[in-house]
Amino acid sequence: MDLAQSYELLRSLTAPVVAITATRGAKRNGMISDAAVRASIVPDVPRAAIFIHKFNYTHDMVLETGRFGLHVLHTGQLGLVEQLGFVSGRDRDKLAGVPHRLGALGCPLLEDCWAWFECRVINAMDAGSSTWFLADVGEHGRGPGGEILTPAWLREHLPPAWQEPYLKNLAAAQAKARELSRDIQPLVWKGLTT
Numbered sequence: 542m543d544l545a546q547s548y549e550l551l552r553s554l555t556a557p558v559v560a561i562t563a564t565r566g567a568k569r570n571g572m573i574s575d576a577a578v579r580a581s582i583v584p585d586v587p588r589a590a591i592f593i594h595k596f597n598y599t600h601d602m603v604l605e606t607g608r609f610g611l612h613v614l615h616t617g618q619l620g621l622v623e624q625l626g627f628v629s630g631r632d633r634d635k636l637a638g639v640p641h642r643l644g645a646l647g648c649p650l651l652e653d654c655w656a657w658f659e660c661r662v663i664n665a666m667d668a669g670s671s672t673w674f675l676a677d678v679g680e681h682g683r684g685p686g687g688e689i690l691t692p693a694w695l696r697e698h699l700p701p702a703w704q705e706p707y708l709k710n711l712a713a714a715q716a717k718a719r720e721l722s723r724d725i726q727p728l729v730w731k732g733l734t735t
């Protein structure tokens with residue numbers, strides 16, 4: 542089987558570039574993802590699903606609080622992708638200087654975006670290297686952004702100086718994910734009753 546080809550073909554399934562934010566105690570943080578999807582076709586049951594690698598700081602913030610802010614980004618936000626997606630918030634305040642407010646659930650909601658949603662996790666699945674979070678969407682809104690930022694657009698317009706850190710981060714994440722991928726444990730979400 543041609544695994545390199547399956548990886549390339551699976552890239553066609555990618556969703557827009559999004560910023561995921563969370564608050565835990567006094568700490569606010571945000572990261573970048575290109576794997577958020579709409580998870581309901583029912584207009585009065587709006588849902589989204591995201592997956593976050595376990596080695597990202599935001600992962601534990603969402604796992605522990607069950608809440609996150611989700612922002613579809615626009616093509617004017619390359620700087621934010623670098624700010625939130627290239628380094629971890631473990632040792633720094635990545636949202637310092639990023640205009641935002643706290644939503645009804647306490648999640649940081651960014652002023653600049655294409656659209657934003659405040660989400661409450663209703664179920665989760667252990668995927669080995671990552672956790673998939675299924676969430677109800679609460680407060681939401683359309684931001685000022687024009688054109689939605691897609692992974693293909695991002696790759697095409699990534700400033701040359703960012704190529705090296707981008708590829709280095711990707712390779713490091715792939716190595717960590719490879720190690721954890723097959724270690725899948727049962728996970729019962731705290732809000733679920735049998």
Ligand SMILES: Cc1cc2nc3c(=O)[nH]c(=O)nc-3n(C[C@H](O)[C@H](O)[C@H](O)COP(=O)(O)O)c2cc1C
Pocket residue numbers: 558570571572573574575576592593594595596597598599600622625626627628629630631695
């Ligand atoms: C374009 C792009 C897409 C990304 N997609 C994901 C993703 O789907 N899931 C994930 O866990 N990390 C993804 N990342 C990596 C995180 O954003 C990155 O590791 C970030 O520094 C994590 O921050 P944190 O440790 O503060 O949570 C992506 C990064 C970029 C630049």
